[in-house]
Amino acid sequence: MTLSAAANGVFAIAPTPFxxxxxxxxxxIDRLTDFYGEVGCDGVTVLGILGEAPKLDAAEAEIVAKRFIKRAGQLQVIVGVSAPGFAAMRALARTAMEAGAAGVMIAPPPSLRTDDQITTYFRQAEEAIGEGIPWVLQDYPLTLSVVMTPxxxxxxxxxxxxxxxLKHEDWPGLEKISALRGFQRDGxxxxxxxxxxxxxxxxxxxxxxxxxxxxTGYAFPDxxxxxxxxxRSGARDQAHDLFDAHLPLLRYEQQPGVGLAVRKYVLQQxxxxxxxxxxxxxxTIGATAKAEVDYLLARVxxxxxxxxxxxxHAAE
Structure with a gap:
């Protein structure tokens, strides 16, 4: 079940439960993995930016990755292996793949600025993890400050x-998707x-x-x-109607700095x-923020x- 360019559907970005x-x-971790499978996800991505990976030491990262992989069943598991140095990236990538991961995800370090620096980094990263390991390119300039043109x-x-x-999360980024698909059409x-x-x-x-x-990791992956x-089925209005109903909660969860706290609160609820x-x-979020989330949930x-x-929510 290694990752391929034909992958599609929803790959949930999993928070790390503590x-x-x-x-x-x-x-x-077991309940979360089961939940993703039950609601119809095709895969799960662990140890991403919102998986609090930088707060784990190397041994803990391996424990988390292996636990998700062991429980995943038919879900494809992608493991985030981004690290300051290639030695740590190589070790986690190889451990994850040996445990049964479908692939790994690599984000650029914030120090990259020029196009040549960016392309050289990813070429070296692939050499570091080893040929043949499928990998995901993470494009997240809002957080990583690395701008990658189409x-x-x-x-x-x-x-x-x-x-x-490509894990695409540029903002605005709709034109980037169109440009990349245009490249595919012209060969x-x-x-x-x-x-x-x-x-x-x-x-x-x-x-x-x-x-x-x-x-992504919205608290309603379903x-x-x-x-x-x-x-996919062409039911455009139905897709937008459902999306629009969730949009206020999506927006609230997207707040920089507290978004993960909101997401974990809803998953706990x-x-x-x-x-x-x-x-x-x-x-953390306080009682007032929790009450606001509860209100948004009731509206959804x-x-x-x-x-x-x-x-x-519990009183504080």
Whole structure:
């Protein structure tokens, strides 16, 4: 089940569940993985930026990756292996693939500026992890401050037969998807899976521009699954109606700095993880923010009953 350029659907970006004291919560990893399978996801991506990977040491990262992979069943698992140095990247990539991962994801370090620096880095990263390991190119300039034009992405992909997927989360990025699909139509870019991020905030139109699905961590991955399915089937209005119902909660969850805290809170309310805790340093949300999220959930539930949660937040 190695990753290929034909990959599509929804690959959920998984948060790393922790106990309140910061220990890894393996039981919640199991529940979370089962949940993603039950709601129709095609895969799961672990140890991404919102998986709090930088807060884990090397041994803990291996534990988390292996736990998700062991539980995944038919879900394809992509493991984020980005690291300051290639030695750590190589070690985690090889461990993940030996454990049964479908592929790995590599993000550029923020120090890259020129097009040549960017393309050279990814060529060296592929050499470091080893030929034949399928990998995902993460394009996330809002957080990583590395700007990759469509032409640079084309260079990276054409230099590497093992780069099979783009995790696209530029903003604005709709024109980038159109440009990449245009390259494919004129024969200058080989087949490439494009899954989109940014919390799903633009998924409705990203699908129409040619995306193959989503790779993001919104707390209702079941909605993302439905929007992708409806878009593929040509049910445009239904896809947009469902998406629009969730948009206020999507927007709230997308707040810089506290988005992961909101996402973990909702997943806890859904009974998927035991604690909304982040490993320190990490943001928290207070009683007022929780009440706002509860209000948004109630509004979403008018259209999508999956948001009708009966677990009011605990008083603080």
């Amino acid at each position: 106990h309140d004291d910061g220990r890894i919560d393996e039981a919640s 032409s640079v992405i084309r260079r990276i992909v054409m230099d590497s037969q093992a780069c099979v997927m 200058s870019l080989r087949p490439l899976s494009i899954l989109t991020g940014n919390g799903g905030l633009f998924l409705d139109f990203e699908m129409e521009r040619g995306a193959d699905g989503a790779m 909605m993302l699954v439905d929007v992708v399915r409806l878009s 859904r009974g998927v993880i035991a604690s909304a805790a982040q490993r320190k340093p990490g943001a 539930a008018r259209v999508d009953r999956r948001a009708a949660l009966s677990r009011p």
